[in-house]
Amino acid sequence: MSSITPTQQVFQNFIGGQWRNSESSETFTSTNPARTSEIIGYFQKSTRADLNAAIEAARKAQPQWAAIPAPERGEILLRTALLLEQQKEELATLMTREMGKVLKETRGDVQIAIDVAKFIAGEGRRAEGETLPSAFADKFCMTVRHPLGIIGIITPWNFPIAIPAWKTFPALLAGNAVILKPASDTPLLALKMAELLHEAGLPAGVLNVITGPGGTLGDALASDKRINMISLTGSTEVGRHVAEICGRDLRRCSLELGGKNAVIVLEDADLDLAVAGISGAAFGTTGQRCTATSRVIVQKSVQQAFTERLVAAASTLRVGDGLDAATEMGPLVNKGRVKAVHEYTEVGKQEGAKLVLGGTPLTANEYSDGAFYTPTVFTDVTPTMRIAREEVFGPFVSIVPVDTYEDAIHVANGTEYGLSTGIFTESSRLTFRAIREIESGLVYINAATTGSEIHLPFGGMKASGNGHRELGAGAVEEFSEIKSVFVSYPTAKSKAGRL
Ligand code: UN1
Numbered sequence: 001m002s003s004i005t006p007t008q009q010v011f012q013n014f015i016g017g018q019w020r021n022s023e024s025s026e027t028f029t030s031t032n033p034a035r036t037s038e039i040i041g042y043f044q045k046s047t048r049a050d051l052n053a054a055i056e057a058a059r060k061a062q063p064q065w066a067a068i069p070a071p072e073r074g075e076i077l078l079r080t081a082l083l084l085e086q087q088k089e090e091l092a093t094l095m096t097r098e099m100g101k102v103l104k105e106t107r108g109d110v111q112i113a114i115d116v117a118k119f120i121a122g123e124g125r126r127a128e129g130e131t132l133p134s135a136f137a138d139k140f141c142m143t144v145r146h147p148l149g150i151i152g153i154i155t156p157w158n159f160p161i162a163i164p165a166w167k168t169f170p171a172l173l174a175g176n177a178v179i180l181k182p183a184s185d186t187p188l189l190a191l192k193m194a195e196l197l198h199e200a201g202l203p204a205g206v207l208n209v210i211t212g213p214g215g216t217l218g219d220a221l222a223s224d225k226r227i228n229m230i231s232l233t234g235s236t237e238v239g240r241h242v243a244e245i246c247g248r249d250l251r252r253c254s255l256e257l258g259g260k261n262a263v264i265v266l267e268d269a270d271l272d273l274a275v276a277g278i279s280g281a282a283f284g285t286t287g288q289r290c291t292a293t294s295r296v297i298v299q300k301s302v303q304q305a306f307t308e309r310l311v312a313a314a315s316t317l318r319v320g321d322g323l324d325a326a327t328e329m330g331p332l333v334n335k336g337r338v339k340a341v342h343e344y345t346e347v348g349k350q351e352g353a354k355l356v357l358g359g360t361p362l363t364a365n366e367y368s369d370g371a372f373y374t375p376t377v378f379t380d381v382t383p384t385m386r387i388a389r390e391e392v393f394g395p396f397v398s399i400v401p402v403d404t405y406e407d408a409i410h411v412a413n414g415t416e417y418g419l420s421t422g423i424f425t426e427s428s429r430l431t432f433r434a435i436r437e438i439e440s441g442l443v444y445i446n447a448a449t450t451g452s453e454i455h456l457p458f459g460g461m462k463a464s465g466n467g468h469r470e471l472g473a474g475a476v477e478e479f480s481e482i483k484s485v486f487v488s489y490p491t492a493k494s495k496a497g498r499l
Contacts, residue, residue: 024050050210093106096323180217270426
C-alpha cells in the first residue's frame with residue numbers, strides 16, 4: 001500500500017485495504033485557512049458507487065474481524081497508539097495547516113486519539129458482559145456483547161483526528177466494520193488515521209474511509225439500510241435530519257450536536273481564575289468547539305470588573321497562523337465561517353447588546369489571504385437575544401448580567417441546548433446545588449466549559465444530542481448489542497422441585 005504524505009497532493013479513498021480513486025474521477029480541494037491560496041491536497045469527490053464499494057468491503061470483512069478475540073483487536077489499537085505517538089508532531093503540523101488551530105491544540109487533538117486508542121485497547125481485556133444471579137435454582141444468567149455490524153461515522157472539522165478516533169476505535173473494538181466520512185474541510189487526518197491502523201495490523205475492509213460532500217455522500221451513508229448504526233458529530237440541524245432518516249428504519253444513531261455553553265460567574269468567584277478559564281474556553285480553537293464557552297452569566301455586582309478583565313485578556317491574544325509559535329488564536333476554518341460569525345456581530349448590535357471588543361474580520365497584511373476574525377465580546381446581553389440563544393461557533397462571547405444564583409441557573413438552562421456548563425464560586429453549598437440543577441451533560445466547577453477527559457462519558461442533554469454518551473466506560477457498549485443469556489442446568493430432581 002502506498003503511504004500518504006502531504007507532498008503527494010492527491011489523496012485517495014481507503015476501501016478494502018486499498019487506496020482508490022473515486023468512480024466520479026472528480027476531486028475537491030482542502031486549503032489552509034491561514035493562507036487559503038495554499039492547497040493542502042486534492043481529495044476524492046466520492047459518490048454512491050464508492051459508498052457501495054465501501055459497504056461491500058465492510059460486509060466481507062466484518063464477520064472475520066468479529067471472530068478475532070477482543071484482546072487481539074485491542075492489540076491493534078495499542079500498536080496504533082504507539083504509531084500515533086511516534087508521528088504526533090508531524091500529524092499536529094499537518095492538522096494546523098489543514099484546520100488552522102494552533103500547534104498546542106493540534107498536539108492536544110492527536111493526544112486525545114492516542115489516549116483513546118490506549119484506553120479502548122485495554123477495554124478488549126475487560127469483561128464482555130455481566131454475570132448475574134438467577135431467581136431460580138440451577139440457572140445461570142449473563143449478558144454478552146454482540147457487534148452491530150457496520151457503523152457509519154460522520155465527523156466534523158474541528159477535531160480532525162480526535163473525533164474520528166473516539167468513534168472509530170470503540171466501534172472497531174466491539175467487532176464492527178466502519179465506514180468513516182470525515183468533514184470536507186479536514187479529510188487528511190482521517191485518512192492518515194486509517195493508514196496507521198492498517199500499518200498496525202487492521203485487516204483490509206474493516207475500516208473504510210471515503211471523502212466527499214456532507215450533503216449527498218453523508219445522506220447516502222445515513223440512508224443505507226446495510227449500515228446498522230450512524231454516529232455523527234455535527235450541528236443540531238444535521239443531527240435532526242440524520243435522526244429522521246435512521247428513525248424511519250429503526251436504526252441506531254448516536255448524535256453529538258450543538259451547544260450554547262454557559263459559564264456562571266458568581267460574586268464570590270475568583271475573578272482571575274474565571275477570566276483565565278473563560279478566555280481559554282471561549283477563544284481556544286477560535287471558539288470552534290461544541291463545548292466552547294459562548295455565554296458568561298455574571299452576577300451584576302461583578303459584571304464590570306469581570307468584563308474589564310476579560311476584555312483586557314482577550315484583547316492581547318495574538319491572532320495569526322497557527323504554525324507560528326507566538327500565535328495564540330488561529331483562523332476560522334474557512335472564509336464562509338468568517339461571514340457567518342460576522343453576521344452574529346451585526347445581529348448583536350441590532351439587538352442592542354454592547355460590543356466591548358472586536359467584532360471585525362481581520363483582512364490586512366498577514367491576514368489578507370486567511371479566514372481571521374477578532375476575539376469578540378458583547379455585554380449587556382439579555383437572555384432572549386439571538387446571540388444569547390444561538391450557537392455562533394466562533395471567538396464570540398455574550399455576557400449576560402443577572403441578579404442572583406437562581407437567575408443564573410434559570411438563564412443557563414434556558415436555551416434549547418445542554419452540552420457543557422461551568423460555574424465559578426467559592427461556595428460549597430452553591431457548588432453542590434449547581435451540580436444538581438444544571439441541565440447539561442458536562443458540568444465544570446471553577447473551570448469553564450472545555451477540557452473533558454476521555455475516560456468519562458461525553459455528550460449533552462436536550463438538543464445537544466439524542467441521549468447517547470461517547471467515550472467513558474460505556475464507549476464500547478455504545479457500538480454493541482447486548483444479549484441477555486439464560487442457561488438452565490436442571491437435574492431431574494430440581495426440575496421436579498419447581499413444578
Ligand atoms: C467538540 O468540541 O466537538 O471537552 C469536542 C472538550 C474536548 C472535546 C470537544 N475534550 O472541549
